Amino acid sequence: MSAEAHSGEELRDLYRELILDHARSPRHFGKLEKATHTAEGINPLCGDKLRLYLQIDPSERITDACFEGSGCAISVASASLMTDTIIGMQSRDALAFFAALVGRLTGDPHAGHALDLGKLRALEGVREFPSRVKCATLAWHAMDAAIQKEEAPASSE
Ligand code: ZN
Numbered sequence: 580m581s582a583e584a585h586s587g588e589e590l591r592d593l594y595r596e597l598i599l600d601h602a603r604s605p606r607h608f609g610k611l612e613k614a615t616h617t618a619e620g621i622n623p624l625c626g627d628k629l630r631l632y633l634q635i636d637p638s639e640r641i642t643d644a645c646f647e648g649s650g651c652a653i654s655v656a657s658a659s660l661m662t663d664t665i666i667g668m669q670s671r672d673a674l675a676f677f678a679a680l681v682g683r684l685t686g687d688p689h690a691g692h693a694l695d696l697g698k699l700r701a702l703e704g705v706r707e708f709p710s711r712v713k714c715a716t717l718a719w720h721a722m723d724a725a726i727q728k729e730e731a732p733a734s735s736e
Contacts, residue, residue, distance in 0.1 A: 594700070594701035597656075597698060598656040598701055598704075599652065599656070600656075601656035601659040601660055602652035602653070605646075605656070605658065607644055607645045607646065607659065607662035607663065607666070608645065608646060608659070609645050609647055610630075610632060610645060611633075611634060611644070611645035613643070614632035614643075615635050616632075616634075616635055616725040616726060617630060618630070618631055618721045618724035618725035618732070618733050619631075619721065620732065620734070620735065621717075621732050621733070622654065622717045622734065623734075624713055624736075625650065626651075627648075627650030627713075627714055627717050628649060628650060629647065629648030629654070629658055629717065629718060629721060630647055630721075631644070631645075631646045631658070631722055631725055632646065632725075633725050633726070635670055639671065640667070640668070640669055641665050641666055641668050641669075641673055642666070642667075643666060644661075644662040644666050646658045646721075650714065651711075651714050653705060653711050653714040653715050654714040656701075657717065657718050657719070658717070660699055660701065660702065661699075661719060663698070664698070670726050673722060673726070674722075674726060676691070676696070676719075677719045677723050679692075679696065680696070680702065680719060681719060683703055684703065684705060684706050685716075688706075702715050713735040713736070716735045720733040721733045
């Protein structure tokens with residue numbers, strides 16, 4: 580945090596606000612009728628449960644994304660930030676963000692260092708709370724499963 584232009588304190592407050600905002604009013608919440616890919620994510624440790632819907636066109640571009648379900652503030656905020664981020668991306672780029680975020684939250688602070696995570700950096704603060712990492716990565720595991728078309732429910736276990 581000390582390497583940031585803003586003070587660490589300031590940045591943490593900003594990120595906390597962003598998480599709370601997305602948790603309170605999640606973006607892209609609901610069912611996507613035209614979904615081409617879908618997967619369920621379950622985090623039994625916290626009780627988070629969501630279904631992710633993706634619409635992917637023949638050129639592998641994610642043209643729309645929605646989720647529904649219920650869970651803690653971090654899981655909902657993460658799913659909201661994720662859908663906001665991946666719409667318009669090539670699916671392989673979205674998977675690169677998945678790898679970078681999971682990597683950063685589970686031990687490698689430099690994972691995907693060439694990617695600009697933008698607003699997703701708000702989720703990096705979760706690293707300080709290991710029990711919440713699975714909440715923050717749940718939607719991402721579901722996205723991975725949806726893109727790979729796995730049939731079993733995704734778990735962030
Ligand atoms: Zn949770």
